[in-house]
Amino acid sequence: MARLGVIDLGSNSVRLVVYETKREDAAKPFRTLVDEKKMAGLAAYVTDGALSNAGIARAVAVLGDLLKLADNLNCARVDIFATAVLRNCANSEAATAAIEAAIDHKVRVLSAREEAHLGFVGASIGAPLAAGTLIDVGGGSTELTALAADGDHAGISIPFGCVLAYANYVRCVIPTPAECRTIADAFRKELQALPNLEGYRSERLYGIGGSVRALAKMVAAVWGDDTRPKSISRKDMEGLADLLQGDVSVFAHRAVKAAPDRVHSLVPGMIIVRTLAEELGAAEVIPCKYGIREGYLVTHML
Known part of the structure; x- marks a missing residue:
């Protein structure tokens, strides 16, 4: 069994969930070990359609804390994905690159269709x-x-x-x-x-x-x-x-x-x-x- 971390960079909160994997043929092939949420309020840092430098710094600080926690929990892998706050801002590519450089970690910005489909996959787990x-x-x-x-x-x-x-x-x-x-x-x-x-x-x-x-x-x-x-x-x-x-x-x-x-x-x-x-x-x-x-x-x- 491996410990895997998922960090969800949202417009309001940033959340780390650490999962322990189970058998691949199980109806629910994981169990949740840790669920840590930090309120970042990144939507409030969007000015004239762009995520401000202060917003980028806020994202970096929160993500850095959660990555340290994931490391302390011995996660074999940690993925970070972002939704509307980075997808829709006018400086999406530049802001994402700045965050990635500061935390030395890839951030996957989900398209609207990806976000909707992954929500469906998750909602369907179990039944x-x-x-x-x-x-x-x-x-x-x-x-x-x-x-x-x-x-x-x-x-x-x-x-x-x-x-x-x-x-x-x-x-x-x-x-x-x-x-x-x-x-x-x-x-x-x-x-x-x-x-x-x-x-x-x-x-x-x-x-x-x-x-x-x-x-x-x-x-x-x-x-x-x-x-x-x-x-x-x-x-x-x-x-x-x-x-x-x-x-x-x-x-x-x-x-x-x-x-x-x-x-x-x-x-x-x-x-x-x-x-x-x-x-x-x-x-x-x-x-x-x-x-x-x-x-x-x-x-x-x-």
Whole structure:
């Protein structure tokens, strides 16, 4: 058995997950040993479309710390991949090269299609997904993947994520009702501009990524349940929206309990998920246990 590390360089957080491999014929050919997350907030360092020198320095510092941790854990191999924050910035090649030179390690910038497919591979670990649409609400982008009985097909990336929404539309920490409407309207406009949105309509959405996990934790915290829900209904999301508008203090205290590291991005992420459900005609969102990091592991490292 080998220890393999995967570092996910995202727009909001940077995460190292260390896996121990198991038999190749196992339904889940790995077990998770360490899951270490650092909040970097790199989306806030994008100025005029480019990742600033301060943002590059921040990425270098966080990646350096995680690489040291992986080395201390005796990882035989560590791969780093980046998503929207490096893919979409105007200086993508230069910023990636600067980060690689500083940490002396390759950084693989995933295309939007690669990101969507790896998310599907990870979400499918343990049990195949039925027909529907897979959503991944990240800090800098939102991915949609159409699922059929024979696997994933069309995939699109929308340059609108929870951290970017927070940075662009929210003045304080918890959005006001007016700011919530502005986020929803802006995201809905992005969706309605897509030429092929109809291909992603489904009664069932599968969700991966931190925003969906945080939303599930928030549903559990508000309804007083110790376990995360297996499904998040439209009614659940409407209830959270009503609580936010009716008693922001109670909402904020529950958010701190449910997702303390995502208090600022929780509501923008919730709005994006709810808008997706409305526009795609979905009755529920089913959170998946695994996602893009596990998809990368089984596709590129095992």
